[in-house]
Amino acid sequence: MAVINEYKMYGVTSTAAEGPVNLFGTTLVNGVATQNPLINETYIVKSLHVTNKSGGNTPTITITNNGFQVINTQTLTAATSVDILTNPMVVEGNTLLTYTTAGTVSDGVDITISYLNIHKEVTI
Helix, strand or coil, X not given: CEEEEEEEEEEEEECCCEEEEECCCEEEECCEEEECCCCCEEEEEXXXXXXXXXXCCEEEEEEEECCEEEEEEEECCCCCEEECCCXXXXXXXXXXXXXXXXXXXXXXXXXXXEEEEEEXXXXX
C-alpha cells in the first residue's frame, strides 16, 4: 500500500442562507457521485477562512464534522475576513465536514479550507 500526501485548498461561495452543505463536494467513483473525503482518504484541515464580502451581509457560520458542531455560530461583521479554526482538525474518510449559513448572505460569503489529503492507494 502506498500513501500519497497532497496539500490542497478548496473554496466555496455561499450566496444564501443554506445548509448543511458538504464543504468538500463529491467525486465520481465508478460513475457514482461520492462524498469527499473518500473512504481511503483522511483530511487534516489546517485552516478554515471565511470572508464576508459585503457590508450588507450579517451571516452566521456553523461548521459540523460528522454530525458534531465544531464551530458553533461564528458571527461575521460587515466586509471582514476571519480564520475560524485555531487547531488542526481531522476529517476521516466517509465522514462529512459541512457548513450552515444563516442571516443575510445575499452578497456572498467565501469559505476556504487548506488541508492535507492523506490518500492510501493499493499497489499491486
